[in-house]
Amino acid sequence: MRVAHAALLLLVLAAGCARGQRDVQVPEPANVAAQSGTPQPLPAATPAPSAQPTAPRPARETAPPIAKKPATAPALDLNSLEAQLRETKAIGVFTKITLKNQVDDLLDKFREYYQGKAKFTMADLRRAYDLLMMKVLSLLQDEDQKLASAIVSSREAIWSLLADPIKFATFQG
């Protein structure tokens, strides 16, 4: 009888151990899922000149359409994002190193561009930046939605750092 009890307990324990970390909760996808298609400007982004909604409005047409609610970019905390990226378990070590390699390559391209040595345009750099962001987000969105959302929110703020030669030089330190 005691042996049977022990065996049962053992099976329960073994089953518990075998489960490991497979029970990853995947919350309701936020706006990250929308990123998997074509890159779109984010709400926090600096609005493009043609970004005003053109859909008909029911009332108050006389009110001035702009400057009602100035778009404020979220505070960009690069150090926090970097720390979270380092610590996230959603991306493996080799993948993190590969991503860092690709970030370094992109920063080199910006440097080259600002030194006037580049054959590519700022639009090419934006495309490369968007692609890299998509890679990061696709790696994160299933297992670390919080960080993926933080990155989505900071996406335009990071781009504004890169796309401005003065800010870029300051950022490079």
Added chain:
Amino acid sequence: MNTVTVALARLLLVAAVFAMPSFAADDEEALKKDLTAVIALHGQPCGEVVAVKVLAQDDYAATCKDKNKYHVYLNAEGRVIVEKQK
């Protein structure tokens, strides 16, 4: 009391033996997933890594579901290199 302690100790020992391969399997799955992502980030066809052989520290031979094989390693400059094998 003594027999209970001995039984418990045996139980823990056997549980540990059962648990260790499970952790190792989890590690291997994580490594396969990591290498799958690395190969994809390098734009190489793979689908999914199904087998990994550790050649050295930070040096792996990966076999993909689509039968492609890659040598994935970290070079001296800190870059992850993916080389297709024949």
